[in-house]
Amino acid sequence: MADIEAVDSLQGNDAACWREAIELYNAKQKKGPSSRKYINLSTTDNTEHDPKEHARELMAAAMSSYQILKKKRGPFAMTLIWIYNNLRQYSHAVDVLIQCDPTVAALVWGSIGEEEERASRISGEGILEIIRHAGRWEQVSAISDLLNSARLRKALVALEITSDVHIVMDRIDRILEQAQQLSDNALQLQLDKELLALTHENSTSVRGVLSGCGKSVMAGYLQEHLTAEGFSTLFYRFQRSASTTQSTPTSFASSLISQLLEKSTGLSAGTGAYDQLQNLATRFPLGPQYCAFKMLWAVAASLFKTSGSQFSLIVDAMDECLFDGPSLPGISAFLDALYESIRETRSKVVIFTRPEPMFVTAVQSSLSIFMAKDLLLPDVVTFARREYEQLGLPDSEMDEVLELVRSSSHGSFLWAELFLHHLGQSLQVADLRSRMRTLPPSIGELYRQSLLSGVQRFSQGELDCRKALLVAIFQAQRPLRPAEIADAFSLRPERAEIVISGLCKPLVSTYGGFVHLSHPSVREFFELYHKADDSSLGISFSDSHGLLAEKCLLSLLDERYADLHCIRSYLIANHDENARVDTDVPPREGSFYDYAFRFWDYHLIRTKAPSKNLLRQVNNFILSLQFAYWSERSRQDCGQLVRVNVAFGSLASWHKGLPREDQALIELDKYFERAYSILSAAFDSSRMDNILPWLARMTLGDFYFIRHLPEKETPLRQRTLAGLQGLLGPCHHLTLHAKSRVAYVRLYAGRMRASRRMYNEVIDIQRELLGEHSSHFLETLMYKGQSEYYMADFVAAVVTWTKCSAGTLGLLGPDSWLYLAAQWWYAQGVAYMGQLDLGLRIFQSVIRKRRELFGPGDTFANVVQTTVGEIQLLLGRRDESIATIRDMVMWVRGIYPLSHIIRLDVEITLAIAYQAAGMTQASLAIVEEIEEGVGNLRSRFERYCQVAHLKGLLLAKRGFIDDAIHLLQNTVTEAEEDQNNRALLWIRLDLATLLRRRDAEGDRDQASANFDNIVKDISGDYDPGFPDEPDPPRLLAAAEKALRLVRARKHTEARRELNSEQVDWRRPSDFWLWWGGTFCKDLLQIPD
Structure with missing residues (x-):
């Protein structure tokens, strides 16, 4: 309760937040109260820092400042007041578009609005503190714990510290002091550049001028003015100069959420914004920049509505906003969303921008003000005079220099700033005059000369x-x-x-x-x-990614991240849902590790010609204990081994494109495996907790599972289960977790009944031991559904996944990996039950969510994408299906050999899609490649049957019906009874169609005979005769008819047919699905 009251107080009085921020700031001063930078809260006579106790005092100071400047209004001041009066005059939203002359080279020098940009940057980072790190705050088990506790107070205080609170406190005083020096026609805010370098040892020794009166300064001053008047003001500046990630509609929405949260009185459970924030925090642990704009804007719009306030929204540098990107809206959609929220809350918006064609519509429908160079020029010259004096250049040349500024700046403060900086680098008067005679024609040339002068x-x-x-x-x-x-x-x-x-x-x-x-013009110049x-x-810049990749790997390979105690903390937290990472384990604040952790592989795979040293660094990293630390930490952020697997997929494609001698320097086949083998051995020899080596092996087994390597996973899983059972007993939650994984190994081997039995045993104990709100219980429930699914008990599987989805939704949120996995499997179940359209919609939803979170290289999403292609094929959308599956084939070819299950299944699926679309040659080419490249395909008998079936249909299509019948009949005849499977059943159906179509002597009898031993009579009146006697025609016909209904996913009708004939399947296991990399085993079918 005390925490909630503290938050309420914090939100109601900014001074409380500033006070706590100052206390934390003071705590960082090594010399304590004796430090020159120490801010004394107990007195009001601080010589350098005079903090105001209440926010209203700051507002009063701002109003006083404004009154003093009231009599010194230049052209900009009059324009600003006019805008301000319009904002106050109209009760409805006024959309103001302020533009600068296109000839004003690159707007205003970036440092003009440096103080104002602080507020924008702090706001932009705010959502990162709230959303990105929310996943680490106890995995956001309850958003109220985040929004109504000391954590939020500390987050807001951290933002105040980031903004250098002592600047905010005496900022108005400095404005007042320097405003007295301005000319009559100027409205310029000239601040010491010491404000920009407060971390310097001697901040007062560096003097400079902050140029003003441009678009950005005007936006910043308007924000100051409205705030001082008591208006609720929101501010955002698009900052492409900082990063392209700071210049998107997503970054804008994130900033508004942060600002609106700071102005709110807290969120209560059950509100729309509450639920949305909880979901986003769980779903996007790497930051809101990975979130679609519409999702973030839904939160911002909800906060707008529930705030009950009218806001004045100021948007600066709209022209720097990037609208071309995945999950980003176009300019029209963005402005429509913005204006709708503004209108609903009767708020007001002012947009500052350079003139751009995309804003034409907005200009026509809004009040617009055009800032011409004639209006800017007097202030540019005033600024240039002040800058000239500050640089200490000779008075004898001032008039000529100012005339050059007047005639050549075109109203651009940026050009004037750079030009004067260029002159300031001259060492002698002769050099100064030479630079004046060779007047740079553009800002780009000024940048060039600045770089060349450094030589x-x-x-x-x-x-x-x-x-x-x-x-x-x-x-x-x-x-x-x-x-x-x-x-x-x-x-x-x-x-x-x-x-x-x-x-x-x-x-x-x-x-x-x-x-x-x-x-922004600097970035444009470099581009x-x-x-x-x-x-x-x-x-x-061609090797820029290589440089950053090298720096990232150097940071990742730091010896401190090979510490077993640090890895232990993450490892236990990832296997025990009640454990937490030790506070001293994460990297130290301010280190480069946080950046390297997220972007090392991003930069690496974009390095076109990596050096030998970089390649060795990569190899050293993926084979090291430091890799295990990175892996366990990423598992905390993303859940499971998602990040690890995405990185591997990216590296595999990149590695394949390297020259052969470079490929040899990276042992990619030992990725993950070597690091965790070293880790388990290190734990064994360290004599730490005895369970640690087994947890490392369990994690290695998880990697084998994700990579579909059953031959390695099976013995490791069984060994791990035995080890944990010996240490902890059969009912410990870690032992049960290991047993659940062994149960899945049974699926690999086709031992479906054993797997299902083990899952039921584990679930019963977990329910009693952990309860149904345990993530371990829910994970086991999902895998139990898979055992039912592979046994073709689709109804039971769908019921299980429904329970799993409901539990996971409540515990982890709708975007957790477990919920999405349960939804994927649920969709597969309902699709097999005939609800293809529903299944397709769910599949596509899962793909969108996964790729929004983990990018286009997400393996999970790519596997689901293949399933989408199969459903499209079943729905008759062949062109879409081929395009979808072909994309996935290109992906798997870059990662897996042809013999790997995932690639083999996707290749077969593409060949089937080609066959269905009449692309016989393309399909046959894949079949021949499989036959030649896989080796002993018969050892994977279900896939052998699929390939034989497909080849037979292709032969028939080309007119070789005899060859097709011979191939398919031999496949059926040579199969042993225990080899019967779903694919072989469908061969029987199409073989019967071909035999009847050829209609040679004995063909019709053979077509029926192929359905022998599929069903059994259950009437009680049937005499089976001799053991090897063929089934009578009644059983053969019933078997064929029921099989055709099952392949068409008409399970109810099939059961009705069997019941009417008083027969049943002889071996239900004939219909079991085989484990593999694709969903649908029923794609092949010859037209009747």
Whole structure:
């Protein structure tokens, strides 16, 4: 209760949050109260930091600031006030589109809105704190525990600290102090650049000017002004300069969720936003950037409605938003969703953007203001004068320089900033004048000259460091923190920002706690430079992925991640649902490991020409204890071995494309297996807990299971069960978990009854020991359903999976791997029962969810995709089916050999689809490849029957009916009774059709005779005669008719036929499905 009250207080008074943030900030100061950076909360006379106790005092200071500036309004000020008055005047939503002249080269220098961008970046990161890490907060067992406890308070406090709270506290005072120096026609916020480098040892020694009055500053000032007036304000700035992941509708929605949560009074269980957040937190542990926009926006829209407030939403740099990507909306859909929420809450929105064709419709339907260069120019010149003075350039040249700015800047602060920076690098007056005479024609040329000038100023080591930094910052998949870069590049942490800024300015900025390109035009400059294959700057972006892959692997291979105690903590937590990871086990804060953990394989597989050193690093990693640490940690994030398997699939395709000598440097066939063999041996020799080696072996068995390697899995599973049973007894939850896995081994071997019996035994004990709300119980329930399914008891299987789905939904949420797996199997069951359309919809839903979470390389989703192709084929949608299955064939060919079950089954399925579509030659080519490449296909008799069946149909299609009948008849005749199977039953059906179609002497009798020994009489009046005597015609006809109904998935009609003839199946096991990589065993059928 105290935690809830604390949260309520925090939400009602920002000062409370600031106070706690200051306390945590002070705790990090090594010198304590004697530190110059220490903020004294008990007094009000701090010389450098004078925190306001209440948020309203800050608002009052902002209003005072505004009143002082009221008499000094330039053109921008008048425009701003006009916008503000419009916002207040209308009660309905006013959509304001503010544009800059297209000739204003690249908008406004990125540092113009540095202070304002802090708020946007903090908001953008907020949802990462709430959603991404929610999965680690006890796996989000209850969202109320997240939103109504000390955890949320700490998360919000962390955001305040990230924003450098002492800046926020005295920010208004600094604005007031420097505003006095502005010219009459300017509205410029000039702040010391010390605000951007507070982690520097001597922040007050660096002076600079924050250029203002551009689009971004205007957006930021409007936010300040509305907030000071007491309006509920939301703000977001698209920041492509930081990262493409910060410039999508998804990042916008994430930021709004974070801001709306901070302004809310808490969520209660059962509300729409509550349930949606819980699901998203569980489903997307790697961050909201992997979530579809419509899912995040549904949460934001719900929060808008339930807030009961009218908001002023300010969106800056809309032109930097990227709308072309998977799960992203188009511009029209995005604006429609935004405007709908705004209208429903009677809120207001202002959009700042460069003019773009895609915004034409929005301009026509909204109030729009066009910022022309004539309006900007007076303030640009004022800014240039101030910047010139700060640079200490000679007064004798000022007028000429300002005239150059007036005639050549086209109203661009960015151009003026870069030009003056370029002049400031001159060492002599003659050099200054030379630079003035060779006026750069574009911002891109200014960037080029800035880089080239460093050749004379920096040593070779510094140039190499600058090159690596620029390449890494450009290609990083999320903004990096200075501490992360310091860790990756071995820089002194306390000097990292100074080094980065000194080497890379003005192309790179380090404000807001992140390192990123200072403006979108910098990224555009590098993209054009890379596209043109220009080498004049000595920077190559072609190996940027290789550089980051190398840095990632260096971090992953750190010796601290080979520590057995750390691996032990994750290993136990992954096998015991009640265990938790020790707090000292995760990587230290600020290390590069967090980035490397998520993106090492992303960068590696995009490295086109990897060095030998990089290839050796990869090999060292996948064969190391550090790999086991990464694997167990990723299992905590994603559940099961999903991340491990996705990485393997990506690596396998990439490895296959390497030159042969490079392939030899990576022992990919030992992926996972070697690391866990080493781990189990290390636990054996360490004399730690005796169960640890067996848990490592159990995990290795899980990998064999996912990779479909029964020959390796079977002995390991049985050995692990024996080991745990000897240590813990037969009823320990870990022993039962191991027994459940051994039961699945029985399915591999076709021992369905034994498997089903074992699952029933385990479930009975787990229900009593753990209860039905245990994830172990629910997992066993799902596998029990599979044992029923493979025995063709589809009704029982569907009932079991329904129970499993309901339990998993309540315990883990709708997007957990176990729920999705149960849904997949449920869909297979209902499809075999004839509900193909329902099954198809569920399959497609599972694929969408898995790929949204784990990307296009997710093995689980790809297997389900093959099933979609089979259902499409059964529904007669042959072209769709072929396209679907062909995509999966290309995927499996890059990973598995032809002899592997997964690839073999998918190849057979594609050949069947080709045959159904009349593509005889293409189908026959696959059949011949299978016959030549698999080896002893008869050892996999069900698949041998499928291939023989398919080949017979292809021969018949080409007119070789005699050859087709001969092949199929031999397949039936040569099969032993215990080899009878579902595929052989369907051969009998199509063989009968071909025999009757040929209608030679004896063909009709042979067609019927092939159904001998399929059914048995149960009337009680039947005399079976001699043991080897053939079945009478009545039994043969009943068998054939019932079989045709079963193949058509008309199980009720088949049972009715059997009952009417008073017969039953002689061996129900004839209909059992065989374990493998595809779903449907009933695809083959010749037209009657």
